Each structure stands twice: as C-alpha cells, then as structure tokens.
Amino acid sequence: MKNNIVLFKPKFRINETLKEISNILRTGWTGIGNKTITIENQWNKFTGLKNSLFVNSATAGLHISVEVLKTFYKWKNNTEIITTPISFVSTSHCILYSGLKPVFCDIDITGTLDPKKITKLINKKTKAIIFVGLGGSYGNLDKILKICKKYKLKLILDAAHMAGAYHNGKHVGYESDIAVFSFQAVKNLPTADSGMVSFKNKNLESIARKLSWCGIDKDTFTREKKYKSSQAWEYDVPFLGQKYNGNSLMATVALVALKYLKIDNIKRKNIAKIYFAKLKDNKKITIVPHSKGSSRHLFSILVKNRNNIIKRLKEKNINPGVHYKSILDFSYYKKKNYIKKSKDMKISKRFSEEILSLPMHLYLTKKDINKICNTINNET
Ligand SMILES: Cc1ncc(COP(=O)(O)O)c(C=O)c1O
DSSP states (O other): OTTOBOSOOOOOOHHHHHHHHHHHHHHTOOSSSHHHHHHHHHHHHHHOOOSEEEESOHHHHHHHHHHHHHHHHTOOTTOEEEEOSSSOTHHHHHHHHTTOEEEEOOBOTTSSBOHHHHGGGOOTTEEEEEEEOGGGOOTTHHHHHHHHHHHTOEEEEEETTOTTOEETTEETTSSSSEEEEEOOTTSSSOOSSOEEEEESSHHHHHHHHHHTBTTOSSOHHHHHHTTTSTTTTOOOOOSOOOBOBOOHHHHHHHHHHHHHHHHHHHHHHHHHHHHHHHHTTOTTEEEOOOOTTOOOSOEEEEETTHHHHHHHHHHTTBOOBOSOOOGGGSHHHHHTTHHHHOOOOHHHHHHHHHEEEEOOSTTOOHHHHHHHHHHHHHHO
C-alpha cells in the first residue's frame, strides 16, 4: 500500500546475498557444512562469545538450552525456571517442552524481570532464570546476575532481540551461561528463520550440537570429511534430539547480514533518539527506558488508551505492534492456571494492557517519524 508505514521491514542486501546464495547452491551442499561453521566462527569473532551453535530459530535454541541443562545437570521434572510473562511465547514454551515448570515473575518499568521480586520465588526446586532482553535492552540484568550467583542458578539469556547489543562494554551473552539470539526475518540480523546459541561451557555446546541434530553424535559434514575411512558412515545416537540445526542457505544470508549489523544498529539508535526527542514532553505516555548498549530492536511506549491510538495510527496507514500481551493471558496458559500461581504482577499487567511498539526499521524516514509522533501527541 502506498505511504504505508509498516512496523518492521528487514533490510536485505539483495544482490550481495543472492550472489553468495548462488555460490552455495552451485556447491550442492546446503545443509550443515562450511557455511554453518563459518557463521558460528564469525559470530564468535563479532561478539567475543565462545562455543556458538547455529540453529534453525531462537525457539529451537531456547528449547535446546533448557534440554541441555536438564540433561547435563540431571534436573528432575519438578525443576522450576523463573521467567517473565512479557515475552514471545517461546520463552516459556521451551520450559514446558522439556517437561519442567515455568514460574512467572513480574517485570519492572524497564520491561525486564524485576530482581526485587525474583528472590521471593526461589526455592529448592529453582534451577534457572530465563531473562529476556526486551527490545534489546538489558534492564537490571546486573542485579539478576548477583541473584544467580548467590542461589547457584543458571542464567539463560533470551537475547532474541539483542544481536549487536552491549552490556558493560561487551556484547551481551558474555554474562550468561547460555545466550540465545534470533535471526528471524524482522530481527536486527535478519535471515528468514535461524538463530544462534552461545554457551559459556564447551561441554554444554558439544551436547547441544548433538541435541540439535536428532541426538546424533557426528553430523554428515564431519563424516564426509573423513570419507576415506571405511567407517565414515558410522554414528551413534546417545540422546533423543530434535531436528533443530541451521542450514547453509540461512547461514549464507546471516553472513551477509552480520557485516551490516553494527551500522544498522547505529541507524536504529538514531531513529530511537528522534522518537525520544519528539515524544519526551508528552505526559500522557511513558517511554519504556532502554539500557545504554541496547540494540534498539523496539521503541515502545506505554499508553492508557492503546486501542484508540492504534485506531488513529492505522487511519493514517501507520502500523504499530504489541510486544507483548502477557503470556498468562493466553488460553493455553490460562487453562493451566498460571495466573493464580503468579501473584504481584502489577507491572506486567500494565505492560500487557498499555505497551505499544512504534515502527522501527531502516527504511523509516524523518517524515515518517514526524507523522507517527504527531499522531500520538495529538491523540493522547
Ligand atoms: C523474546 C523472543 N524470544 C524468542 C523468540 C523466538 O524467535 P524465533 O522466531 O527465532 O524462534 C522471539 C521471536 O519473536 C522473541 O521475540
């Protein structure tokens, strides 16, 4: 539609990507191979993280993260993992996929887990926290890290929004046991669907790699490299794994996108600055604060009459989004009564009812941002 201001729009370097894709198609090897290994190495180089595993989505990466910790530390099925209700459902689904128990904790005004409320939820069964860097911001992660240390909890960082985000001068993920990044189509590092999981512990990465390929102990690429050996075909299956590996086509798209991540995130930051300048004096809204090194996947506000604002924006062909409605309010979770088990959810409830994501992508112009902000300022 003409003059439509969309919420997200990935910026693909089309010619460069197509050239690389045709090269990989010519080789005839599109599965796990040189390219998937190269993106893992390049990601390590870019972020300074270690032991990265390329997967087919962050959802798969989150499931593998929980599964590998469960396997390695022999967690029982009554193990509890604390997380936030203000996220995409994969954040808590992954705990349930592994047969463990999600325990929902409230957020603070940064939109991320509230450290003051977490300690009340910790008991002998608690083994981990899944922290979500909402919109690319790390909120009070430093305090959460102290809690993890004190209570010996593992930290999974759901860094789906955080490709190219920095915390204490380092790329995020250095502080967590496992960090899971999404390279889904509208994320800061866009492919179509893929993701990366970075592990502090090499042993966990080694098991996770098997779990990501049906539990098989050697992938075909590794076997092919030993093709001269008559036993090259042989493998064992030590785990009940999933088919979660990333492939070489997605890796190729990711390798091109990675080259532009830094400059793209600077542009996102500049867009956020313009939004901030134009909206900061509006007393009817609250701008969700972001940490210094945020990757600026989102620019969000809290607004009381959200549906009315959405309607007004849509009338002007502007498409905002909601990130997120509380997971506790989805029928699957309602049936399981998590709401009753989750007390003191004041801020999550407010976010669920009032949060609004404004368009955030690299094709936005100053004129677009003016139009969006003027509509919000006039209609609130
Ligand atoms: C916070 C969060 N976690 C996990 C995911 C899942 O990512 P993927 O689409 O790569 O599976 C998303 C996707 O939107 C997300 O926003």
